Amino acid sequence: MIELLKNVQLFESLNDELLHHILSIANKQSFSAGTVLFQENDHGSAFYILLKGSVKIYTRSTAGEEKVLSLIQAGESFGELSLLDGRPRSASAQTLESTTLLVIAGKAFNDLLRNQFEITRHIMAELCRRLRDTNQHVYDLTFVDARTRVLKNVILLANRHGSRSGNIITIKVALNFDELAQMAGVTKQALSQVLRDLEDRNILKFGLNEYKLDLARLNG
Secondary structure (H helix, E strand, C coil), X not given: CHHHHHCCHXXXXXXXXXXXXXXXXXXXXXXXXXXXEECCCCXXXXXXXXXXCEEEEEEECCCCCXXXXXXXECCCEECCHHHHHCCCCCCEEEECCCEEEEEEEHHHHHHHHHHCHHHHXXXXXXXXXXXXXXXXXXXXXXXXXXXXXXHHHHHHHHHHHEEEECCEEEEECCCCHHXXXXXXXXXXXXXXXXXXXXXXXXXXXXXXXXXXEEHHHHHC
């Protein structure tokens, strides 16, 4: 478990003693695909560290339409916002595949932040990144056409969740077409048209829960 924690961005600079302390206050839990971990407007009671699998963060409109905000993969964390400001959850979280999490209760999480500045600094940096992403997404929805939004979203997934071998980036994601369209802020039809074009030009190849992006052809 210590080696797993060392792969978590939030804890990468901590020594073994501190990692053992984190394990002592955390509860390891496993969930099947499709499990809702919490819902928008729930009371925030825990912080989550993803060890294995993937989780989507999303909201729903009053009409029931879903909007995927982000994809959380192994080594990332989520659920801190409502613990910091005391307000209800701003979004929902659901597992996309078989998932293993470390769960830290709210009080233990806040005690950890008070005692470990490095973790607090990392949390602040992550919140700033998400705010910048939100600002960029609002700009894209306002000023950028659907094709460009899809391309930007593919590149964003490649940068954050891809593994590179030469000019090929393999992006392993458990998102379906509806969820990819929601992330990009386009219709499913627009997404399909762009992805089909990228496939026809051998820029993007599809596999089971993965995509292979050819950088040489993308830049060509």
